[in-house]
Amino acid sequence: MAEVVIVRDADEAGEIAADLIEKLVRGTPDAVLGLATGSTPLTTWTALGKRGLDFSRVRGFALDEYVGLEQGHPQSYRSVIDREVVGPLRLTAELVRVPGDSGPIETAGDDYEAAIAAAGGIDLQVLGIGRTGHIGFNEPSSSFGSLTRVKTLTKQTRADNARFFDSIDDVPTHCITQGLGTILRARHLVLLAFGEAKAQIIAGALEGPLTASLPASVVQLHPRVTVIVDEPAASDLAFADYYRYAWEHRLPWEKV
């Protein structure tokens, strides 16, 4: 069962996620972090950036990238990761990979999997969740065994992301994303969600049936998951009282 932490707001969630990452990097200065874009992880990156940690040896693997944007496009996830993560954390840019950043797109997925394996696997993967239930860009119907590959974005995801572009027509139709199988191989998953618009999908992912129709439900298969949600995103959880009770009664060794 995932550990579900229900917090006041995104800032408190960011501090808790930052605590987990700080502990990892203090113990393992060349830890491998799985990096997420989107609005949700921003408070985590901001909190971490203020902690004065040395991230220069940390290696990073982004979850996903659009296919078809020109290099250097401000909304490419390479640019977003550089701006929102590499900069504030003072990561070494050469140690941070984004899917599709090497060679032809047809083989980029296999290359990315090989690079993750060569790095020794991902220690901690930060995840947001889309309203379709995607993690990374694994849209409904994604196989639980899938590895990094090119996918077609749903109309819903393109509409949700249109706010970052001049018009919905400018949002790419395709992406390259770590698969659900890739995500399952990370040693610790930290899934964040905020706001009422995520309540139903979070409840489905954590407490509903395991189904490729709700790709984030795959986290139920993972032995170590920390879910950090604000009160509105937690509002449909059937076991919310139990999660609060368990968090309040953590044993001393369970605390970061």
Ligand code: PGA
């Ligand atoms: P968001 O996106 O953090 O901007 O809500 C999450 C996602 O689509 O994975």
